[in-house]
Amino acid sequence: MPFYAKSEDWLHHSQLLLDARPETTTVTTRYHIKPARRRTKAEKAAAADDAEPPTATATPEKPPRGHLVIKTYDPTSGVSLKYKTSKAAEVGRLIQMLGGLGRKMAALPPAEEAAVAEGGEPVTGVVATEGGSGAQTPLPAATGAQGGNAGGGGKGKKKKGKR
Amino acid sequence: MGQLTNDEFFTKLSELFAARKGKSKGEILLLQKRFSHGTDTSPETTDSSLPPQLSQPLPILIRATNGKGKEDRKEKIKLSTLVQPGELDAFYGRYAEVCKTGMGLLKPRDRTRRKAKAKKKKAV
Structure with missing residues (x-):
């Protein structure tokens, strides 16, 4: 059961499945909250260097963090495809994908075709374009910000070449 | 529990999300699948390797639970609703809103780091 690095890949394979x-494929969304992870020694040391709270015995605790896992599962073949994120910015896009x-589950044609078939319903058109642009633009920036120096640099170069 | 209407489902789902707020752990599960119960798809067509071509669209079933089970069975909350094919777009619009507000503990978009990076690039 693979985890996909990109939500687009997850969507593509889910569509194929x-x-x-x-008939049998289900899509589950699991939102779970975990207490903040314990800070590592290095982080603790860094925090101590920055500001030494002499009296504060109770260190300011990080708020708990939520995680989101979306999974497409087909019980007949046992295939399950997953995608995991903890970014709030992605929620809207993921729901669009859902x-x-x-x-597809309802056996309806994709959004663009439906808009034409139903006499150009404005709502579906707007939603579709939003999803389309949102699915592509923010991701490189997000991954660039997330990744380390090497990864970020590579992404940046690629972008420059494209534009 | 029987099926809720879409409106009821959203109010209950918001409550479900709100109940998670301020807690340090817990989960919410959402599920969606085709609702094929009671439709006349005969067993031989479902067993065949080729998916049967449907003449008309089907509703989809949406479920939500708070992930409680076993010893916490009493606290389990189960919600379910049917979305008619014609209402899908409207439903998902609202669904996205409810989820965005409900999933408040995800990482907010980090603008500070990006700004710092842009500055660095300019300097170089």
Whole structure:
């Protein structure tokens, strides 16, 4: 059961799975909250250097962090595809994806075709374009900010070459 | 528990998310699948390797639970609703809103780091 690094990859493979087994495939979204992880020694040392609280016995605790895992699962073949994130910025886009998969489940045509078929319903058109642009633009920036020096540099170069 | 209407489902789901706020652990599970119960898809078509071509769209089933089970069975909350094919877009619009507000403990977008990076690039 693979975890995909990119939500687009997850969506693509989920669509394929749903195409193959529309009857049994389910999509689950799991939002779970965990207490903040314990700080490592290095981090503690750094914190101590920055500011030494002489009286504060109770160190300021990090707030708990939420995580989101989306999973496409087909019980007949036992395939499960997963994607994991903890970024709030991605929630909207992921729900858009769930919506797209929902359309497939309902045996409806994809959003663009439906808009034409139903006489150009404005809402679907807007939603579709939003999803399209949102799915591509913010990701390189986000990964660039997240990744280390080497990864970030590589991403940046690529972007420059494209534009 | 029977199925809720979409409106009821959203209010209950918001409550479910709100109940998680301020706690340091817990989970919420959401599920979506095709609702094929009671439709006349005969068993031989579902068993065949080729997916049966449907003449008309089906509703989809949305479930939500607070992930309690076993010894916490009493505290388990289960919600479910059916979304008709025509209402899908409207439903997912609201679904996204509820989830965005409910999943408040995810990392907010970090703008400070990006700004610092941009500055660095300019300097170089």
